Structures are given as structure tokens and as C-alpha cells.
Amino acid sequence: MKDAPFPEFSIVGTPWYNVLSNPTYTTAFGFVGSYVNEREKIICDGYPIATDDLSAKYKCEQSDLVMILLNLAYIPDIVIQEVDFTKAGWSILFKERMDLFK
DSSP states (O other): OOOOOOOSSSOOOOOOOGGGGGGHHHHHTTOOOOSSSSSSGTTOOOOOOOOSSHHHHHHHHHHHHHHHHHTGGOOOOOHTTOOOSSSTTTTHHHHHHHHHHH
């Protein structure tokens, strides 16, 4: 690699595709983006209707997990191994571990 020449021209127009930009996949994965207002009312994941900020966050975890799984290859192993994704509240621990990793 150290002997490889620097390219004279960069690649332009390279396609980039986010699977969740396609409504078909968004529906199939049950994903509701964080840009959707009151998304905790849309997500049907088995939790009761959110009554406070914390329970609203737990309801959104189902949808957030889709994004994490799609980007799993880019998340450090040490972070993933320390979070139990089967328990409500995993998103709080995940954020703490990511902040510590930084």
C-alpha cells in the first residue's frame, strides 16, 4: 500500500444506496425514522402506549434496532458485546458505550 501511487482522478458519481430510503424496505423492516413526529404512536412493538419520555424511548427501540442491525459491521465489537438487546432500555446503554468508545 505504501508504494501505491495516488490516483490522478477521483471517482465521481458513485451510487450510494440506503436501504431505508426505499419505502418497500422501510415497511418490510418495520422502520419508523426518528424524523417522524410522535413516532412512538406509530410503532407497534408490544409495549403499551407511551405515557412519558422514557417509555416513549423504549417503544422506539424496536425501530432503532433496525438501523443498528443494518450498520452492525461498522459498530465496534466491544460496544455490541456489552449491550443486551433483548432487554428494554438497551438504547441507553448502547449510547453510553458508544460515547465511551469515542
